Amino acid sequence: MSTTLTRESSRAQQAWQLLESLSDPEIPVITLRELGILRDVREGAQGLEVVITPTYSGCPAMGQIEDDVKAALATAGLQATVVTQLAPAWTTDWMTEAAKDKLRAYGIAPPHACASEKSGGANVVQFAARGSKPPVVHCPQCGSSNTTETSHFGSTACKALYRCLDCMEPFDYFKPY
Amino acid sequence: MKAPVDYLLHLADNALILGQRNAEWCGHGPILEEDIALSNNSLDLIGQARLLYQHAAEQIGDGATEDTLAYFRDVPDFKNYTLCELPHMPLMSATAQGDRDFAMTIVRNFLYSSLMVLVWDQLQNSKDAQLAAIAAKSLKEVRYHLRHSRDWLVRMGDGTDVSHAKAQTALDQLLPYTQEFWTASPQESAALANGTGIDMAALQSHWNLIVDEALQEATLQRPAAGGFVPTGKQGVHSEHLGFVLAEMQSLARQHPGATW
Numbered sequence: 001m002s003t004t005l006t007r008e009s010s011r012a013q014q015a016w017q018l019l020e021s022l023s024d025p026e027i028p029v030i031t032l033r034e035l036g037i038l039r040d041v042r043e044g045a046q047g048l049e050v051v052i053t054p055t056y057s058g059c060p061a062m063g064q065i066e067d068d069v070k071a072a073l074a075t076a077g078l079q080a081t082v083v084t085q086l087a088p089a090w091t092t093d094w095m096t097e098a099a100k101d102k103l104r105a106y107g108i109a110p111p112h113a114c115a116s117e118k119s120g121g122a123n124v125v126q127f128a129a130r131g132s133k134p135p136v137v138h139c140p141q142c143g144s145s146n147t148t149e150t151s152h153f154g155s156t157a158c159k160a161l162y163r164c165l166d167c168m169e170p171f172d173y174f175k176p177y
Numbered sequence: 178m179k180a181p182v183d184y185l186l187h188l189a190d191n192a193l194i195l196g197q198r199n200a201e202w203c204g205h206g207p208i209l210e211e212d213i214a215l216s217n218n219s220l221d222l223i224g225q226a227r228l229l230y231q232h233a234a235e236q237i238g239d240g241a242t243e244d245t246l247a248y249f250r251d252v253p254d255f256k257n258y259t260l261c262e263l264p265h266m267p268l269m270s271a272t273a274q275g276d277r278d279f280a281m282t283i284v285r286n287f288l289y290s291s292l293m294v295l296v297w298d299q300l301q302n303s304k305d306a307q308l309a310a311i312a313a314k315s316l317k318e319v320r321y322h323l324r325h326s327r328d329w330l331v332r333m334g335d336g337t338d339v340s341h342a343k344a345q346t347a348l349d350q351l352l353p354y355t356q357e358f359w360t361a362s363p364q365e366s367a368a369l370a371n372g373t374g375i376d377m378a379a380l381q382s383h384w385n386l387i388v389d390e391a392l393q394e395a396t397l398q399r400p401a402a403g404g405f406v407p408t409g410k411q412g413v414h415s416e417h418l419g420f421v422l423a424e425m426q427s428l429a430r431q432h433p434g435a436t437w
Binding site for chain 2: 054056057058059060086087088089090091150151152153154155157161175177
């Protein structure tokens with residue numbers, strides 16, 4: 001019994017190591033684990049299970065991520081079921097500091113901590129009210145705080161478009177979610 | 178505990194049909210940023226619809242999938258609010274062509290998002306754990322949709338004479354359709370009874386607050402209440418839904434089971 005357990009957990013450990021190399025298809029500088037998409041690797045009733053969670057509901061990368069996970073495990077002869085789990089809902093607060101630094105170096109301003117409460121729909125009304133001050137987003141190129149939002153929505157669902165008023169470079173801001 | 182299938186379909190159909198409508202702007206946005214914003218909005222809505230259809234399909238069994246639910250049901254099977262299926266243009270008969278009116282798009286997204294921040298917030302406590310999980314994700318997304326549409330509502334309402342007039346016309350035409358939000362359909366009553374749904378009528382005063390505050394800031398007048406109450410969520414739709422489905426479903430019906 002104990003030998004079985006040891007073998008199983010070492011299999012999961014091996015899988016973790018293999019999956020460590022996988023990066024997000026749209027943001028190749030950070031790994032799925034750092035982003036918080038890769039939630040767990042465990043022994044299930046049907047064998048090895050890899051648990052992933054989507055960022056946004058409509059994230060088109062989920063299919064690709066599932067394929068990438070299976071392909072990475074297959075290189076070591078491992079097979080796994082990929083389980084998509086929605087709760088707890090993914091949040092940018094799970095992103096590690098190291099991942100935020102990598103994002104910045106890549107030219108994407110990392111997300112602020114989530115201001116929105118878990119509950120309460122009304123806070124969004126104040127959020128958008130005139131005269132309210134959104135948190136300062138620093139330019140990932142020159143570090144300036146003199147930036148402005150060009151569009152709430154950017155090149156992918158998780159990003160907004162910003163522009164630096166000092167170095168004049170446009171850049172992406174990873175939205176708090 | 179599972180939410181009634183028809184209740185899940187009601188929530189999913191709202192998201193799918195509005196997502197399909199907003200996707201009509203893809204490649205045609207008034208400016209590039211809005212093209213991207215509305216496409217992102219659609220992506221979120223269609224993503225929410227997929228999660229809800231997958232959840233419903235598991236309960237239906239018998240070969241049902243998210244695709245059979247989206248592509249192989251007909252008009253009377255759809256349970257979305259009539260508001261979601263209307264074209265982006267001042268109302269006219271279905272076969273008439275008109276230009277897409279951005280004000281209609283914004284006002285509709287504002288009215289719907291103002292409702293859904295409240296609905297998803299409450300549904301986080303649904304006794305259907307999967308529905309609660311979908312609600313928690315959708316709430317984060319709809320907050321951005323509300324922020325976006327409210328921002329534009331104020332900009333247009335408190336903007337030029339032309340933008341104000343367009344926003345007011347859109348509001349006058351669309352607001353009466355929201356009366357459907359507050360009357361309980363059989364599926365909503367069933368969901369409320371088994372603890373998986375919510376009491377929609379109880380949300381009305383909070384929704385009014387969100388809407389009235391924004392309209393005041395936008396210097397828009399709220400049209401008088403009353404009149405016809407639409408019945409889309411009970412499967413009795415306007416003539417417009419058939420045209421939406423014809424476009425959305427034609428590929429899947431022509432090539433059933435096609436993959437790429």
